[in-house]
Amino acid sequence: MSNSETHPQVSYLEYQGKYKGILGWITSTDHKRIALLYLYCIIIFFFVAAFLGLTMSIEKMRPGQDFMNAQTYNGFFTVHGIIMIFMIVIPGLAAVFGNFALPLLIGARDVAFPRLNLFSWYLYVTGAILAVLSQLLKGGAPDTGWTFYVPYSAGSSTNVIWALTAAFVLGFSSILTGLNFIVTIHRMRAPGMTWFKMPLFPWALYATAWIQVLATPIVGITLLMVIAERVLHIGFFDPALGGDPVLFQHLFWIYSHPAVYIMILPAMGVITEIFPTFSQKPVFGYGAIAISSLAIAFVGYFVWGHHMFTSGISYWSKWFFSFLTFIVAVPSAIKVFNWISTMYGGSIQMRPPLLYAISFVFLFMIGGFTGLFLGALATNVQLHDTTFVVAHFHYIIFGGMGFAFFAGLHYWYPKMFGRMYSDRWAYIAWGFTFVGFNLLYFPQFIIGIQGMPRRYFDYLPQFQWGHFLSGIGAFILVTGLILMAWNLIYHKKRGAIAPANPWKGVTLEWQIASPPPVENFDEIPVIKHNPYWFGTEEEIRREKKS
Amino acid sequence: MFEGASNLAAGVDRTFILILAIAVFFIVGITTFMIWTLFKYSRKKNIPARQFTGSVTLEIIWTVIPLILVMVIFFYGWKGYAPMRKVPADAMKVTAIGRMWQWSFDYGNGKLSKILVLPINKAVRMDLHSVDVNHGFFIPAFRVKEDVIPGYKNYLWFIPKYKGDYDIFCTSYCGLQHSGMNTKARVVENSVFVHWLDSLPVTGNIPDPEGLVLIKNSGCIACHSLDGAKLVGPSFQGVYGKKHIVVTDGKEVEKVVDDAYIATSIIDPGKDVVKGFNKGLMQSYRDKLTDAQIVQITDYLKTLSGK
């Protein structure tokens, strides 16, 4: 890069490589372009899956069949789950913002293995195509639920094998992304950036990446075993052939519980970037947040049994898994306290990313505290497999991960595209999204407590009020989402030109042009201090003394 | 939560209220604090941000307090749950059978019902059995739920406290009509229950008597028919009490088939062989059947002779 000092580099969006147009994008190994490739795919699939969710909510506004039959409904919630889980929330924050921001945040020019990174994206697309095919091929959409519980999934005549293969391939894509990030963080930090001078989003990604690498293979082999069961009639999980259906649940949740942390840890990381920037103040308790990410990842690996309290697992393993589940709640609580303390004493500027971040904390708290009901053995018995779980899960995944995704999108949008969106429309879209979201999912807590089971196409009349409110909420939510998408897409070309540092952030990505040049940094920066360093040297010295 | 109608509800509801109180306290507190900081430290006030980076004391406080709270919750959750796995010895037994997509309740002796009728204030143990895929047995009002998994022996128990009809749901997704897989639990006075059970027609299979199960499992019926047909060995039909000419040590003797004779024939089959059958074809069951099991077999053979 010796010539980079003489003439400035073009932005990664305009850079003309070997190929033009779309080919230039899908052959590019630039981490920023790959991030956008993921982003576009995720947005498209998100709207598909959200549409499925909306139709399900409308169908359920009245008991009985309105415009879709039970088989279609069962297919819809399965596909909604598969797309949302495997194609949106698992790759979501890690693959989009991880790819975009990780090298920028640690002062690197790319990830460790750029070609492998592109390969991950191709795997992702392959898996996505398989998942889409599973819907459209003869045989019908898979109707097993995204959890693929045997023996039902071993016997269902729908395209279960396609969906299983899709999940397997998507899992592989996730593993390779994780592998890439671990090596990137280890090997490519800018000079002087010790582990504890690294920003907290990379910390979160690091913890996430280890789960991706160490948990995903287990579900991979489990899905292969179900495929073998269907194709070769090897009865690993079929009781008629000596197999054990509960063993499937163990293996499935050994991955799929940590998968929740694959989703939420990067979300926490994004939030941790946003609070200090908009408070103009160092993050409170840097070490505690960094270590709690690792603690969540490690302990979270061993709590899978809490999905199976009613499956007939042994009494002592219930006791044990419940205990660990409560332990893993503590680091999450620590993070919340640190976020709100970061705002305390700051100079807070209200902008859309901060609004989304604050909503994240609120919704994540509701999701987290309702998780305690499910972790406690006695209340779990009442609430397991009811819409309470559905609501809890969506508060964590949509209210948590989803709102963090929106926060991150609004935060890094100027850096990604070099334009500003409209703040006013961002607030309006937020209003619809926030109100719609709560109206959609909060009633489900209450009918869940009253005993409304999940995955029900039809229900008894006493639960109608909840489903009715949910249906209205779903409309409002989708309206908000469309407004948000419109705001971002419309201003991508027409918005005001974004300055290099619109939020006055201090982390490395704000020190370069918006959008960043192809090689990110003309000169790799040398890091001397804490990543969240807002004041002058004197101010900080004074603060330390007092 | 709405009123619980079983003995187990109190433990569940106590835990629920405890967590709810903690949750509301923190959610309201933290949200208020967040909104307050937004106004108090708004940039419009033009006060520079204070550049502090953390406090070890605070970190310790907000690690230890949540830790204590969650341990308390864990403890109550466990306390409320533990009794659910301790079935009283005198509990009435009902088997809940789940199949796609309906429940049936087996009261024993072939008495099957589509709804669950139970006497009030009497402990009932439900053994859960699935004939196809996973189901979940859930009675919200009683605060009981266990999965019904093929090949597994899962169970639950409770004491219904109030008369009335309660919903039963299937909570584990089981295919097309999963949402239609519900029925009622009806709690009635004991006398009503007894009457109902008596009038319940026998529609299910009556399980094999223990002796017959042993006979089948030991492979006896390969050579001894139950219907009088002559196979390798004498038929079991009417065999008890019958007079046989048997060959003992080469001599023909007449013997009545009684308890002792049957026991001898099982343990030492070559000793008294019925005339017309060959010696040495039957193996000894000396170590394979216990004395108690031989008595059960004998009892069953008696029923085949009408005795």
Next chain:
Amino acid sequence: MAEIKNIAPSEHHDYQGSKMGMWIFIFTELFLFGGLFLVYAVFRTQYSADFHKAAEETNTFIGTLNTIVLLISSMTVAMSITAIQSNNKGRAIRLLLVTIVLALIFMVNKYFEWGHKFELRLYPGSVVLTNLPKGELLFFGLYFMMTGLHALHVLVGMILLTVTIFRIKSGHVHSGNFSLIENSGLYWHLVDLIWIFLFPMMYLIT
């Protein structure tokens, strides 16, 4: 730290980084097989008598032979790295060729072993197999799944080693840049490592 370093990572080959990536990939492979080992462990405790009986039907001789073949091939790969490091390209290529031949021998053995099972009608879904006691059925299910997946890894390893040979010939891999041979070597050792555990589980524990 005071002076400004100007590094261009995209032009710089990170030897330690690529090795670390390979190790992490190996971890995922270990956990992939680890899932099957978990299943094996659970069923073995549940059906120990059946597993005992079924394991006697696997051919300990072929199993032992294949173990020896794989162990030797592991050594030749390790030696070829030594050869590359001491700049002896010809020897490195010869040692890799020996490794591939050994891998082939392994696969031929496997072919005969599986073929024999098929002759006995012991293949997944066969009538003979489904009529066996449940534990034996599960054992053979695991047997085919585990040895099959392992054989697939042997194939991938062979391809990797072949690619490595060509890269050595073309001069891309040499004593100054031997990441590729080291990483395919690591992969090959992983194949061996998994077999070291499969061998007692399938052939020895009786």
Next chain:
Amino acid sequence: MSTEKHHISTYMSHGAVLVILLSLTALSVGMAELHLGAISVAVALLVASVKGTTVLTYFMHLKYESLFTKIMVAAVFLMYALVIIFLFFDYLFR
């Protein structure tokens, strides 16, 4: 990377490792032929672990790797061991 020092193992040491591995295989097969019952499982797995460690240490050069790589490998095996233990919390106490 030209500045980095690599440990070069000798051919002899690889040969010696192979001899150890083959002897361990022989030991394992021999023990299995004795039909020791429950002990044979433990012995077979113990021998396999020793063999696995040997391959990791010498063939895979773990002995000459950085401390971090060693810790990483150890941690991964520890994680797996914990998964087995926690899974058997269920199966052993049923």
